[in-house]
Amino acid sequence: MEPSDYLNPAEEKMEMAVAYLDESLAHIRAGKANPKILDAVRVSYYGSNVPVSQVANVAVPDARTITITPWEKAMFKEIEKAIINSEIGIMPENNGEVIRLSIPPLTEERRRALVKQSKGEAENAKVSVRNARRDAIEGLKKAVKQGMSEDVEKDAENDVQKLHDKYLKKIDDLFAAKEKEILTV
Structure with a gap:
């Protein structure tokens, strides 16, 4: 040995x-926008539970905002529902083109x-x-x-x-x- x-x-x-x-x-959310906080959020997509990043484009345009652009219009409601039901604690804003998450200051x-x-x-x-x-x-x-x-x-x-x-x-x-x-x- x-x-x-x-x-x-x-x-x-x-x-x-x-x-x-x-x-x-x-x-762990540190008051700055980080797309990794969405990793735990799962959406139903054709019978499978998949991460948001597999059904939408997730971007961070500035330090306080995460934008989610679904690839299919039908996914808007699913993604919104999943975010509301998750433990993130942020209310999504939907303008029909993009879902916006505004990260509140801690x-x-x-x-x-x-x-x-x-x-x-x-x-x-x-x-x-x-x-x-x-x-x-x-x-x-x-x-x-x-x-x-x-x-x-x-x-x-x-x-x-x-x-x-x-x-x-x-x-x-x-x-x-x-x-x-x-x-x-």
Whole structure:
């Protein structure tokens, strides 16, 4: 058994935790128009539930507006209904050509709640990274019993710790950027 047999899967898990956090934070509305907030909105299209982006053109003309231009006129009512029933909390405006979502400015209380939610997502990612570190170290300890030298195991443990620290820093950086984005008025 090689140390890399434990380091590579651990790094993969840590990388996935950071990627998942990045995706989660992208869906948290920060007062600026972001088409990703519509990712969870599904519309019925010929019997299938599909994302809005598969039945319409979604654009962000300015920092406070998202426009949705359905490819078929029949989809206007479906898209509007899906947005109203979603958890976005924004009333769509329809002028017959385009559906407009005006992103309201966030209140101070709402900003704090969003920062708290972001912090929770970051903590979940940190737990995943710590679990990957723990699994790798446990695997290395078992490898010692199967004949790996203790020096190699100690070096590998240090490498796992360095990976852990590197990914925790990435998580902290992602959270700090999101916090700044949310708190910037």
